[in-house]
Amino acid sequence: MIFVFFILLCFSHLGALTSVRSEKEIAYYMKLLSTKTEEANNFLLPTDNRRYFGNSVPVENTAKDFGEFDFIIVGAGSSGSVILNRLAQIAEWNILMLEAGGEEDDFSDIPGTMFYTHLSDKNWGYNTTSQTTSCLGMNHNQCVYPRGRVIGGSGTINALMYVRGNKNDFDNWQELGNPGWSYDNLLPYFKKSEHYEIEDGDKQFHSTTGLWNVTYFTPPEPVTQYFLEANRELGFKYVDYNGEDQMGYSRLQMNLNRGKRASGGRTFIDPVRNFENIQVVTNALVTKILINENKTTYGVNFLKDGQLYKASVKNEVVISAGAVNTPQLLMLSGIGPAEHLKEYNISIVQDLPVGKHLKDHPVFVGLNFRTNYTYKEPHTIKLIRDYLEGKGLLTYCANTQGIKFINTVCPSGSVPDIEYIFIPPPSMSPLDAKNYNWRPEIAEMRAKTKNKNSDFLLLIVLLHPKSIGEITLKSMDPLDFVNINTNYFSDEKDEDVDTIYRAVLHALTMLNTNAFRQLNATLSFDMPFCNEHEKYSRDYWHCSIRHLSTTLYHTSGTAKMGPDPTNSVVNYELKVHGVEKLRVADCSIIPSSTSGHTNAPAFVIGEKLADFLKQRYQ
Numbered sequence: 181m182i183f184v185f186f187i188l189l190c191f192s193h194l195g196a197l198t199s200v201r202s203e204k205e206i207a208y209y210m211k212l213l214s215t216k217t218e219e220a221n222n223f224l225l226p227t228d229n230r231r232y233f234g235n236s237v238p239v240e241n242t243a244k245d246f247g248e249f250d251f252i253i254v255g256a257g258s259s260g261s262v263i264l265n266r267l268a269q270i271a272e273w274n275i276l277m278l279e280a281g282g283e284e285d286d287f288s289d290i291p292g293t294m295f296y297t298h299l300s301d302k303n304w305g306y307n308t309t310s311q312t313t314s315c316l317g318m319n320h321n322q323c324v325y326p327r328g329r330v331i332g333g334s335g336t337i338n339a340l341m342y343v344r345g346n347k348n349d350f351d352n353w354q355e356l357g358n359p360g361w362s363y364d365n366l367l368p369y370f371k372k373s374e375h376y377e378i379e380d381g382d383k384q385f386h387s388t389t390g391l392w393n394v395t396y397f398t399p400p401e402p403v404t405q406y407f408l409e410a411n412r413e414l415g416f417k418y419v420d421y422n423g424e425d426q427m428g429y430s431r432l433q434m435n436l437n438r439g440k441r442a443s444g445g446r447t448f449i450d451p452v453r454n455f456e457n458i459q460v461v462t463n464a465l466v467t468k469i470l471i472n473e474n475k476t477t478y479g480v481n482f483l484k485d486g487q488l489y490k491a492s493v494k495n496e497v498v499i500s501a502g503a504v505n506t507p508q509l510l511m512l513s514g515i516g517p518a519e520h521l522k523e524y525n526i527s528i529v530q531d532l533p534v535g536k537h538l539k540d541h542p543v544f545v546g547l548n549f550r551t552n553y554t555y556k557e558p559h560t561i562k563l564i565r566d567y568l569e570g571k572g573l574l575t576y577c578a579n580t581q582g583i584k585f586i587n588t589v590c591p592s593g594s595v596p597d598i599e600y601i602f603i604p605p606p607s608m609s610p611l612d613a614k615n616y617n618w619r620p621e622i623a624e625m626r627a628k629t630k631n632k633n634s635d636f637l638l639l640i641v642l643l644h645p646k647s648i649g650e651i652t653l654k655s656m657d658p659l660d661f662v663n664i665n666t667n668y669f670s671d672e673k674d675e676d677v678d679t680i681y682r683a684v685l686h687a688l689t690m691l692n693t694n695a696f697r698q699l700n701a702t703l704s705f706d707m708p709f710c711n712e713h714e715k716y717s718r719d720y721w722h723c724s725i726r727h728l729s730t731t732l733y734h735t736s737g738t739a740k741m742g743p744d745p746t747n748s749v750v751n752y753e754l755k756v757h758g759v760e761k762l763r764v765a766d767c768s769i770i771p772s773s774t775s776g777h778t779n780a781p782a783f784v785i786g787e788k789l790a791d792f793l794k795q796r797y798q
Contacts, residue, residue: 202565202568205564205568206561206564206565206568209286209564209567209568210560210561210564212286212287213287213293213560213564216287216293216296216300217296219299219300220295220296220299220300220611221299221611221614223299223300225299225303225305225307225324226304226305227305227661228659228660228661229465229658229659229660229661230659232280232301232329232463232465233465233483233659234483234486234659235659236659237467237483237488237657237658237659238483238486238487238488239488240468240481240488242488243481243488243489243490244487244488244489244490245489245490245492246276246482246489246490246491246492247276247491247492248274248479248491248492248493248494249274249275249276249459249491249492249493249494250273250274250275250493250494250495250797251267251273251274251275251276251493251495251496251497251498251793252275252276252277252278252479252480252491252493252496252497252498253267253275253276253277253278253498253500254278254466254480254497254498254499254500254501254509255278255279255280255333255499255500255501255502255505255506255766256277256279256281256331256332256333256444256445256449256460256462256500257328257332257333257334257335257444257500257501257502257766257782258332258333258334258335258443258444258766258779258782258783258786259444259500259765259766259767259782259783259785259786259789260277260279260333260444260498260500260765260766260786261331261332261333261335261443261444261445261447261448261449261786262373262444262448262783262786262787262790263498263500263765263786263789263790263793264277264448264449264452264458264460265391265448265449265451265452266786266787266790266791266794267790267793267794268452268455268457268458269452270457270794270798271456271457272457273457273797274457274458275457275458275459276458276459276461276491277449277458277459277460277461278461278464278466278480278482278491279330279331279460279461279462279463279464280329280463280464280465280466280501280505281301281302281328281329281330281331281462281463282301282302282330282331282462282463283330283331283462284330284331284332284336284441284443284445284446288302288330288332288336288337288441288443289440289441289446290440290441290567290574290575291340291434291436291439291440291441291574291575291576291577292567292573292574292575292576292577292579293574294337294338294339294340294577294578295578295609295611295615296611297336297337298324298326298337298615299611299614299615301329302328302329302330302336302337303326303327303328303329303337304326304327304328304329304504304505304661305661306324306325306326306327306504306661306664307322307323307324307325307617307664308322308323308325308664308665308666308731309322309663309664309665310322311323311665311666311667311668312670313647313667313668313669313670313726314542314666314667314668314669314670314726314729315666315668315729315730316709316726316727317618317619317622317709317727317728318616318617318618318619318622318730319617319618319619322617323616323617323666323730323731324615324616324617324730324731325504325664325666325731325735326731326733327502327504327505327733327735328502330445331443331445331449331460331462332443332444332445332446332449333444333445333502334502334733334779335435335443335444335445335779335782336441336443336444336445338577338733338779339577339578339580339733340434340435340436340441340442340577341432341433341434341435341577341580341583341601341777341779342394342422342432342433342434342435342777342779342780343421343422343433343583343599343776343777343780344370344422344774344776344780344781345426345774345775345776345777345780345781346426346594346595346596346774346775346776347363347426348363348594348595348775349363349595349772349773349774349775349776350362350363350365350366350774351363352772353741353770353771353772356741356742356771356772357742357743357744357752358741358742358743358751358752358771359752360752360788361741361752361788366784366788367385369783369784369787369788370385370422370780370783370784371385371386371387371390372387372390372787373390373391373392373783373784373787374386374387374388374390374392374394375387375388375389375390375391375392375393375394376388376394377393377394377395378394378395378396378433380420381420381422381423382420382422382423382424385420385422385423385424386422386423391447391448391451392435392442392447392448392783393435393436393437393442393447394433394434394435395433395434395436396431396432396433396434397431397432397434397436397575397576397581398570398571398575399571400431400581401555401579401581401604401605402553402604403551403553403604403605403636403699404431404581404582404602404604406695406696406698406699406701407429407581407582407602407604407636407695408429408431408582409693409694409695410690410693410695410696411428411429411584411690412429413693413694413695414689414690414693416428416429416584416586417429418430421433421583421585422780425594426585426594426595426596426775426776427585427586427587427593427594427596428584428585429582429583429584429585430582430583430584431581431582431583432580432581432582432583432601434577435779436570436575438570439567439568439569439570439571439572439574439575440570440575441577444782444783461482461484463484463485464482464483464484464489465482465483465484465658466480466481466482466483466501466509467481467482467483467488467512467658468480468481468509468512468513468658469497469499469509469510469513469515469762470490470492470513471513471514471515471529471759471762474760475529475530475758475759475760476759476760476761477493477496477497477759477760477761477762478492478493478761479491479492479493479497480493480497483658493761495761495793495797496761496762496763496793497761497762497763498763498764498765498789498793499762499763499764499765499766500764500765500766500786501766502735502766502767502768503538503735503736503737503738503739503766503767503768504651504662504664504735504738506738506739506764506766506768507534507535507651507662507738507739507768508651508653508658508662509658510532510534510739510749510756510764511526511534511535511653512526512653512656512658513529514526514527514528514529514530515529515530515532515534515749515756515759516531516532516533516534516535517531517532517533517534517535517536518531520535520652520653523653524653524655524656525656526656529759530756530757530758530759532745532748532749532756532757532758533740533746533747533748533749534738534739534749535650535651535652535662535738535739536650536738537648537737537738537740537747538648538649538650538651538664538665538666538667538735538736538737538738539645539648539649539734539735539736539737539770539772539773540645540649540666540668540731540732540734540735540736541599541641541642541643541645541731541732541734541773541777542641542642542645542666542668542669542676542680542729542730542731542732543601543639543640543641543642543729543730543731543732544639544640544642544680544683544684544724544725544728544729545616545637545639545728545729545730546705546707546724546725546727546728547637547638547639547640547684547687547703547705548607548626548629548630548635548636548637548703548704548705549635549636549637549638549691549696549701549702549703549704550631550634550635550700550701550702550703550704551605551634551635551636551699551700551701552634552699552700553605553634553699554605554633554634555604555605555606555632555633555634556633557606557633558572558573573606578603578609579603579604579606579607580601580602580603581602581603581604582600582601582602582604583599583600583601583602584599584600584602585598585599585600585775586598586600586683586686588679588682588683588686589679589682595775596643596775597642597643597644597679598640598641598642598643598679598680598682598683598686599640599641599643599775600638600639600640600641600683600687601638601639601641602636602637602638602639603636603637603638603639604636605632605633605634605635605636606632606633607630607632607635607636607637608626608630608632608635608637612626613626616730621708621709622708622709622727622728625706625707625708628706629704629705629706630704631704635704636701638687640680640683640684640687641732642676642679642680643773643774643775644773644775645668645671645676645773646671646673646675646676647667647668647669647670647671647676648667649664649665649666649667649668650663650665650667651663651664651665651738652665666731668729669725669726669729674722677722677725677726678722680725680729681718681721681722681725684721684725688703691703705724707720707723707724707727707728709723709727710723710724710727732777733778734767734777734778735767735768735778736767736768736770736773736778737768737770737771737772737773738768739764739768739769740768740769740770740771741754741769741770741771742771745757745758748771749764749768749769750763750764750769753792754769754785754788754789754792763789763792765785765786765788765789766782766785767781767782767785769785770785
């Protein structure tokens, strides 16, 4: 009896301690959310790198020696993080990682804060150049272009959707002259990093032994079930889109670890952070890759706290700075289009088409539907309690919950040209106008035609655009941003915008399903700049698409992989053509667009590169 009393007493004390801890945590997160959202409201995106790195780069001969390393990894994004993790396992290798941003934190760990992190120092702060065929609804015709400047890279500020792509995409990579990059070659690498926690799905395409969590949001918002049912009525299959068949609809597979963001930093860097053979330096801007007259890489210069440092390399330098910063660094180091480098008096090391093949997935964000459903917004304390239990709205990234893949030309085909992303209520960020850089008239229209607690959004993603963009230098100063010309919808025959138009028409057929009729779902949309066209005509939708499409953050191809140095930058082993001891490993090497998102392939690219290095040096 005394023993039982003692046990009960222990449990009562444990409950009290848990309650105190819980209340302290809730108070902490209440303050954190309040402070950070206010900071985001007041945040102004930088126009160059000087806010974080000072007004000038010291002259090269003042660089302090930072030591010699077996490998130097530039960039702690998705690819870089997995490379560091794999190389760190070899104790005799000494590895330096240089990251331009700072650390992740409790706020960026919350998936629901994504749009707020875009308005923080974790985002480089880029915009596109002024566009003529797209971004027409944005101030100065410039789309915002968020990229992660933080441990974990863009995977720390993205929407966490786990979407690998189509088998055909990767087979095409190999057919372009890149042996070892077919789907069958890459599937083991997808599985190597993956910790699949979903009960259904094509299990032979997944693994439960990796580090990177793949799961569903819990619980799904009620309206999501209507989206799934509507597509079933239309004859589509419920699929594991990362499995055998991509065509169809599904709940979204997400990279979450007990409700928190599963970034590359949290997943792959944190477990090796205390290894004695690695050094991770944050807030360090690499300004130049050091290459001698024999075209052999021997180190990098980087800027930190106003001081220029030189780090030397014994084996190889790996550039994993992302599809915007990698081409900038290559060009500043003399690797790029010769004529462009001459404009800025940059000594030419290797004439390669760096920055020349920018591909992205433009997304039309205009399809808004009104329903008879009303989302009841819970108190912030409830949201925080749910988050601490790994569930609820704060674990949802932009509340994206459903996905669907179709081919608008060949419905029975196996490769999609369109992806839909379903966002149930609540479907609008309080920072909508600021996050998208809307022109005042557009912001006013969206405020009038949207009710975040009753409306759902259907985003339309163009998966295989014909249009090609470009990244160029503004100057030879690494403190300046680059020019990002996405060039959306610039193809001569308007095939890109017409594909999205066909996808709009298909989306509207969902209104005729019993599922959507139960919601009384109706289109709630207006476009003030397109009123010269008959409403909902082909020309009206074309105009609307050009005004209300932006980036889905899937930049790729700016240092693309291929066998021919006249139209590619790296070979199939990710070695820069014509330069020794230098490789690139991030989404800039992707040779052709995928039918998925870029984060999952980024990890595969990192896994492949780590194996290349181990095979060469171990």
